[in-house]
Amino acid sequence: MDTESFVLEIVDIVDETEHAKSIRFAVPAGAEEAFAYRPGQFLTVAVPSDTTDIAARCYSLSSSPYDGGYLTVTVKRTVDGYASNWICDELVVGDTLRVLPPSGIFTPASYDRDLLLFAAGSGVTPIMSITRAALSEGNGRIVIFYANRDQDSVIFAPELSELAARHPDRLQVVHWLESVQGLPTTEQLKAYAAEHLSSDAFTCGPAPFMSMVTAALKELGFPRERRHQEKFVSLGGNPFGHVERETEPEPALAVDESAAAPVKLEVELDGCERIFDDWDPGTTLLDFLESKGVKAPFSCREGECSACAVQLLEGDVKMLRNDVLDEDDLADGIRLGCQSVPVTDTVKVTYG
DSSP states (O other): OOOOOEEEEEEEEEEEETTEEEEEEEOOTTOTTTTOOOTTOEEEEEEEETTTEEEEEEEEBOSOTTSOOOEEEEEEOOTTOHHHHHHHHHOOTTOEEEEEEEEOSOOOSOTTSOEEEEEEGGGHHHHHHHHHHHHHHOOOOEEEEEEESSGGGOTTHHHHHHHHHHOTTTEEEEEEEHHHHOSOOHHHHHHHHGGGTTSEEEEESSHHHHHHHHHHHHHTTOOGGGEEEOOBOOOSSOTTSOSOOOOSOOOOOOOOGGGSSOEEEEEEETTEEEEEEEEOTTSOHHHHHHHTTOOOOOSOSSSSBSTTEEEEEESOEEESOOSSOOHHHHHTTEEEGGGEEEOSSEEEEEOO
16 A cells, blocks of 8 residues: 655755755645654655656755745755756746655653754754754753854754754754764764763754764663664655566565464554564564554665664564665664564554
8 A cells, every 4th residue: 555645846946055955835724634754854856867757866854844844855956866856957936746655763752851862964863853843842951963064054044043043952963064073983072972972863954964863872881772873765665556567476575384374463652652472473564553543653665765664572473575774774673564464473662
């Protein structure tokens, strides 16, 4: 079953830097509930393509759901990025784009907790959404470490400065410019984070930057539940439907005999716990929950993003495909709901 997609009109386009633009959408009447979102989530956008009909791309929301503003994504063009260049070059106000509802788990559990936010380049986009929301809805302190190539590359520079001036006791923004300071090292990031050991840490940016931040946090003893790293990639499939499915039969699943019978599933989602005793071992977690009327999060359904990620609390599952979770994620019990089938007779998971 495909997620319902929506056609949204572009009502404004803002030049944030020479290479980054914010695209503001109007949510159509009747779709307000579908587009209710949490800070840090992303939209999956259908970009027209001559070769594949649709190029699906995930772009983080930079807006806050609490200030009454437009639904907004911020896109930075990359040298070889077909979709980002098309968005920055071709879109004009009044155009429309087909999008999927917001998704993702890169979201704070509480705005009253202190937040340590690491961003590099366009990775500031979800960090900005989280910052805007936390300042208006919570009372925790927020510290942003924002790395860029040079001053002209700093997205949201005026607003970050204005927010820090308006909330001097709650928001601190530290800019790190490669043109001045060189690339940050793990030791430098570690020294910086050492002053904020009780904060919840969030990291978004290029993979090498996120790896360094994660290494620094681990060395400082940040527990897994207080380390959050954004994970999604350019989607190779088409989550918008209208594409014929492969007709070649799937290979038989190698499951334990103990999981051949229906499986008991306990799942925590949106503060509610649900218990089922009839999960078919040949059905993925996402498909099973949908069959029960549970609106579990997902985007690509192909194991290429982390919108459907769960944490395994009890039992075990097998993932049919995984293009996004690394060894640390797997060791921490993170699994992709759209690709997970049970291999034990009881499984318990939680969605963030």
